[in-house]
Amino acid sequence: xxxxxxxxxxxxxxxxxxxxxxxxxxxxxxxxxxxxxxxxxxxxxxxxxxxxxxxxxxxxxxxxxxxxxxxxxxxxxxxxxxxxxxxxxxxxxxxxxxxxxxxxxxxxxxxxxxxxxxxxxxxxxxxxxxxxxxxxxxxxxxxxxxxxxxxxxxxxxxxxxxxxxxxxxxxxxxxxxxxxxxxxxxxxxxxxxx
Amino acid sequence: xxxxxxxxxxxxxxxxxxxxxxxxxxxxxxxxxxxxxxxxxxxxxxxxxxxxxxxxxxxxxxxxxxxxxxxxxxxxxxxxxxxxxxxxxxxxxxxxxxxxxxxxxxxxxxxxxxxxxxxxxxxxxxxxxxxxxxxxxxxxxxxxxxxxxxxxxxxxxxxxxxxxxxxxxxxxxxxxxxxxxxxxxxxxxxxxxx
DNA sequence: AGCAATACTTGTCATTTGGCAAGTGCATCA
DNA sequence: TGATGCACTTGCCAAATGACAAGTATTGCT
Numbered sequence: 001x002x003x004x005x006x007x008x009x010x011x012x013x014x015x016x017x018x019x020x021x022x023x024x025x026x027x028x029x030x031x032x033x034x035x036x037x038x039x040x041x042x043x044x045x046x047x048x049x050x051x052x053x054x055x056x057x058x059x060x061x062x063x064x065x066x067x068x069x070x071x072x073x074x075x076x077x078x079x080x081x082x083x084x085x086x087x088x089x090x091x092x093x094x095x096x097x098x099x100x101x102x103x104x105x106x107x108x109x110x111x112x113x114x115x116x117x118x119x120x121x122x123x124x125x126x127x128x129x130x131x132x133x134x135x136x137x138x139x140x141x142x143x144x145x146x147x148x149x150x151x152x153x154x155x156x157x158x159x160x161x162x163x164x165x166x167x168x169x170x171x172x173x174x175x176x177x178x179x180x181x182x183x184x185x186x187x188x189x190x191x192x193x194x
Numbered sequence: 195x196x197x198x199x200x201x202x203x204x205x206x207x208x209x210x211x212x213x214x215x216x217x218x219x220x221x222x223x224x225x226x227x228x229x230x231x232x233x234x235x236x237x238x239x240x241x242x243x244x245x246x247x248x249x250x251x252x253x254x255x256x257x258x259x260x261x262x263x264x265x266x267x268x269x270x271x272x273x274x275x276x277x278x279x280x281x282x283x284x285x286x287x288x289x290x291x292x293x294x295x296x297x298x299x300x301x302x303x304x305x306x307x308x309x310x311x312x313x314x315x316x317x318x319x320x321x322x323x324x325x326x327x328x329x330x331x332x333x334x335x336x337x338x339x340x341x342x343x344x345x346x347x348x349x350x351x352x353x354x355x356x357x358x359x360x361x362x363x364x365x366x367x368x369x370x371x372x373x374x375x376x377x378x379x380x381x382x383x384x385x386x387x388x
Numbered sequence: 389a390g391c392a393a394t395a396c397t398t399g400t401c402a403t404t405t406g407g408c409a410a411g412t413g414c415a416t417c418a
Numbered sequence: 419t420g421a422t423g424c425a426c427t428t429g430c431c432a433a434a435t436g437a438c439a440a441g442t443a444t445t446g447c448t
Contacts, residue, residue: 064341072337085330094337128322135329136279142336143266143288146372147258150405169425178340180406185427344435363395377435379397395444404435412427418420 002031006054007106010078016126025116025123029106034058034099040081041097047086049107053079056103057167061175062095071176073097074168076161081105084134100168150179151187196225200248201300204272210320219310219317223300228252228293234275235291241280243301247273250297251361255369256289265370267291268362270355275299278328294362344373345381 004026011022029052034040040058041047058081060073072095075081086093087110108116117124144153154177157164164173174184198220205216223246228234234252235241252275254267266289269275280287281304302310311318338347348371351358358367368378 062337062341070337070340072333072340084326085333088326089330128325131322131325131329132278132282135325135332136283138329138332138336139279142332142339143256143264145336145339146264146266146369147256171425175340181426182407182428183405186405189427365395374436375396376398376437380435383397389448391447393444393446395442397440397442399440400438402435402437404433406431406433408430408432410428412425414423414425416421416423418422 004029004031004106006078007052010052011126014126014129016129017122021120021122025120026106028112028116029108032105032107034103034105036099036102038099038103039096040099041083041086041093041095043094043096044092045086046090047083047093047097048110049082050087050110050113051081052106053077053081054104054106056105057100058097058103059100059168059172060095060097061172069172069175071172074161074164074173074176076163076167080130084131145178150177150183151191153177154184154187155191198223198225198300200272201246204246205320208320208323210323211316215314215316219314220300222306222310223302226299226301228297228299230293230296232293232297233290234293235277235280235287235289237288237290238286239280240284241277241287241291242304243276244281244304244307245275246300247271247275248298248300250299251294252291252297253294253362253366254289254291255366263366263369265366268355268358268367268370270357270361274324278325339372344371344377345385347371348378348381349385 007026007029008019008022011017011025012019017025032049032051034056040049040051043063053075055077057077058075059071060075060081060083061069061071064070075097081097083093083095083097085091086095090110113127117127144156148156157173157177170184171181174181177184179187201220201223202213202216205211205219206213211219226243226245228250234243234245237257247269249271251271252269253265254269254275254277255263255265258264269291275291277287277289277291279285280289284304307321311321338350342350351367351371364378365375368375371378373381
């Protein structure tokens with residue numbers, strides 16, 4: 001049996017779930033490892049696994065009509081990785097999820113998750129809370145796309161999540177910020193010259 | 195007692211709630227009218243009312259650092275109007291909501307809604323379903339902002355929701371599409387000349 | 389009817405951005 | 419070690435966009 005204390009800690013973090021229940025829930029997750037560059041989810045597939053990322057980095061991306069890959073999410077250790085639209089609505093995903101580094105994670109299927117939601121009201125409340133948090137952060141990201149310049153979004157990302165820049169290629173960060181890699185490079189150059 | 199059949203129909207539409215329960219739930223909503231230009235929610239306030247819009251049009255908007263109003267949502271009859279981040283996380287809203295036309299709506303407070311969620315599992319499931327739908331459409335909108343041109347977003351809006359153009363000023367639609375009103379005007383001119 | 393406010397368009401110009409191609413530096417691998 | 423690939427930057431140019439100001443409808447109001 002692997003050490004699932006990080007998962008238990010994650011479940012307890014909101015304060016909604018007690019340590020005892022968290023341990024019980026954690027037992028339903030199974031360890032899943034991914035090699036660098038492995039796909040966790042491919043466009044067209046159903047996102048059927050709720051994944052807690054314990055170690056490593058992942059990215060979500062979609063294909064633009066032009067064929068370019070557009071980063072839709074960057075996932076660091078301690079975060080949940082799945083495609084919510086596909087997972088909850090039981091529809092094929094329009095996005096891909098790929099490991100950027102070797103990853104250790106804990107996964108649970110949609111069916112098992114629902115079973116636990118049904119059996120454990122605290123966990124259901126936890127799930128609702130996570131969903132709301134995801135919604136809120138997506139709203140914040142959306143807002144930043146229309147109210148801020150790419151430079152401001154870059155600086156904000158640099159300030160709040162500097163580790164991203166040690167783990168994700170700038171090209172992928174650029175499309176996450178809504179610009180091309182050359183534009184991001186220009187933004188960085190300008191910031192160097194104060 | 196006003197006719198709340200549209201509200202009941204809305205509650206039944208997902209198939210999760212029976213007509214009987216829907217009628218019971220609908221009784222907890224109270225009718226709320228808004229004059230044209232009235233504010234339903236102001237930045238800094240708590241979004242504490244879950245509002246079903248029966249008649250009329252509303253818009254959500256945020257203030258960019260520049261002072262410009264940026265449209266974050268356009269609401270037509272039959273939709274739910276509230277600021278999810280503020281409502282669920284009990285934090286001051288960063289957005290405003292304003293009636294674009296005279297509006298008839300049905301509202302219920304956060305507390306009452308939670309009370310019903312607790313008492314009626316079907317309604318709780320309905321709420322989760324609505325939340326997921328809202329999440330999914332926000333993701334789709336987010337994706338369109340990075341994968342599509344403003345012209346494509348304009349055409350898509352025109353095709354799927356042509357009524358918007360009869361009810362919302364182009365200037366507000368423009369910022370919803372992520373461009374200025376003059377750029378939108380240019381896009382429209384180009385499309386006229388095939 | 390006449391005035392004012394608003395909605396929308398248009399022109400001009402400066403700035404930003406993207407596309408493309410080339411160049412540099414670094415790491416990996418046989 | 420030499421070759422290959424990748425990450426990142428840079429220069430050049432064309433295209434898109436924004437800021438600003440002015441002009442034209444259109445609407446609403448008294």
